[in-house]
Amino acid sequence: xxxxxxxxxxxxxxxxxxxxxxxxxxxxxxxxxxxxxxxxxxxxxxxxxxxxxxxxxxxxxxxxxxxxxxxxxxxxxxxxxxxxxxxxxxxxxxxxxxxxxxxxxxxxxxxxxxxxxxxxxxxxxxxxxxxxxxxxxxxxxxxxxxxxxxxxxxxxxxxxxxxxxxxxxxxxxxxxxxxxxxxxxxxxxxxxxxxxxxxxxxxxxxxxxxxxxxxxxxxxxxxxxxxxxxxxxxxxxxxxxxxxxxxxxxxxxxxxxxxxxxxxxxxxxxxxxxxxxxxxxxxxxxxxxxxxxxxxxxxxxxxxxxxxxxxxxxxxxxxxxxxxxxxxxxxxxxxxxxxxxxxxxxxxxxxxxxxxxxxxxxxxxxxxxxxxxxxxxxxxxxxxxxxxxxxxxxxxxxxxxxxxxxxxxxxxxxxxxxxxxxxxxxxxxxxxxxxxxxxxxxxxxxxxxxxxxxxxxxxxxxxxxxxxxxxxxxxxxxxxxxxxxxxxxxx
Ligand code: ATP
Ligand code: MG
Numbered sequence: 001x002x003x004x005x006x007x008x009x010x011x012x013x014x015x016x017x018x019x020x021x022x023x024x025x026x027x028x029x030x031x032x033x034x035x036x037x038x039x040x041x042x043x044x045x046x047x048x049x050x051x052x053x054x055x056x057x058x059x060x061x062x063x064x065x066x067x068x069x070x071x072x073x074x075x076x077x078x079x080x081x082x083x084x085x086x087x088x089x090x091x092x093x094x095x096x097x098x099x100x101x102x103x104x105x106x107x108x109x110x111x112x113x114x115x116x117x118x119x120x121x122x123x124x125x126x127x128x129x130x131x132x133x134x135x136x137x138x139x140x141x142x143x144x145x146x147x148x149x150x151x152x153x154x155x156x157x158x159x160x161x162x163x164x165x166x167x168x169x170x171x172x173x174x175x176x177x178x179x180x181x182x183x184x185x186x187x188x189x190x191x192x193x194x195x196x197x198x199x200x201x202x203x204x205x206x207x208x209x210x211x212x213x214x215x216x217x218x219x220x221x222x223x224x225x226x227x228x229x230x231x232x233x234x235x236x237x238x239x240x241x242x243x244x245x246x247x248x249x250x251x252x253x254x255x256x257x258x259x260x261x262x263x264x265x266x267x268x269x270x271x272x273x274x275x276x277x278x279x280x281x282x283x284x285x286x287x288x289x290x291x292x293x294x295x296x297x298x299x300x301x302x303x304x305x306x307x308x309x310x311x312x313x314x315x316x317x318x319x320x321x322x323x324x325x326x327x328x329x330x331x332x333x334x335x336x337x338x339x340x341x342x343x344x345x346x347x348x349x350x351x352x353x354x355x356x357x358x359x360x361x362x363x364x365x366x367x368x369x370x371x372x373x374x375x376x377x378x379x380x381x382x383x384x385x386x387x388x389x390x391x392x393x394x395x396x397x398x399x400x401x402x403x404x405x406x407x408x409x410x411x412x413x414x415x416x417x418x419x420x421x422x423x424x425x426x427x428x429x430x431x432x433x434x435x436x437x438x439x440x441x442x443x444x445x446x447x448x449x450x451x452x453x454x455x456x457x458x459x460x461x462x463x464x465x466x467x468x469x470x471x472x473x474x475x476x477x478x479x480x481x482x483x484x485x486x487x488x489x490x491x
Pocket of ligand 1: 163165168344414
């Protein structure tokens, strides 16, 4: 008897469940990331192992899989059917303006977003030959960052600090300042009200149209928390492949590491330093390696990543922060001490660094910034002398005061961005001594009125400096403007 079209399919059986991890026997051909169906519910192959079978006295292959949804109940003995497909998420412009879970479903309705294409969440980072030198700035509108730690499109800059030091606000401000950049805000392990607040801000500021929010809440399974940054990166890569510049915020990778640790401990992987599995470095490295600036042949797009990392007691020598610091191109170190003193954003200028962004900094800003750095380093030295009440020369006093003024200017309310030309102009005013006679309490008032006056009365000078930079003519013009403004302000 002939059997036409006979098809052989594998079947496995659940042997044990420790939610969200399921142990399965009898799937010799399973692949990592493959989707399995167990009584209508979906799971994803996570890792492989061996188990001793007492009846047959042999070692038998077993598969560990992760349940993709939390509430579902699976029992030992249930049949497992491989779907011969790797886990994929929807990608496409339909995602814009949506709030998604890491499976690509709308958080509110639970419906999957319909797109033309779906992609795997683990993808190779761009090759060296596809990459290009970072040249274009990603302006954050945050003065201290744009001046001292500029970020370039395609860069990876870590935001690190203790709890409640303004990490989220800083990253969110960078998102709010983007106009021609697609933004992804990836929330990992936060509570629902926190995301709602962020969402409200995005809506109020009218940026949701070019933003995608991907969220795995603290109440969600660790599986979703682990998947979130990888799913979002895959979605971001689709936009990059269309030649777009993308900014992606991971808030935060400490909680991501916790979720990964939980899953690996459940699966019996040997714990290493701080009980993290040995591959935790590789996990974050292969995620962040995918952020890059592509060259023309590769579409010319870019992904800039702002991963956030939480520390305890300001200790950046812990395992996860040190890993992330070594993976990224620099870090913005936020400090509780500064935050409490009112220095907000609480960026520690000495411990922060941006290794490649300055090559992308706008020329009109770059030219004044060298002067700022000099003032700040002198201020740091003089501070010790002033604290010891040592007598310092009038020239040193003047330099010290300029440092104080500058630090006052770096203070910035959240969600109040300043464009880089106004930034350059105020620094020019400081460097040329226009603020020397101002009391520190008056600096903020001066600054605010100055920006208003530039924006409403002298908008042409902004365009001129943007196009021509600093030359004798523009310098002369701006000097006159500042003089005029100062006279009015002081009177
Ligand atoms: P968590 O550790 O809980 O994630 P975080 O480090 O992300 O906290 P935020 O939530 O951004 O910190 O900020 C903590 C608080 O500080 C918030 O109430 C926020 O409004 C306030 N804040 C942050 N930045 C500023 C700023 N530049 N000016 C004024 N207030 C700020
Ligand atoms: Mg936060």
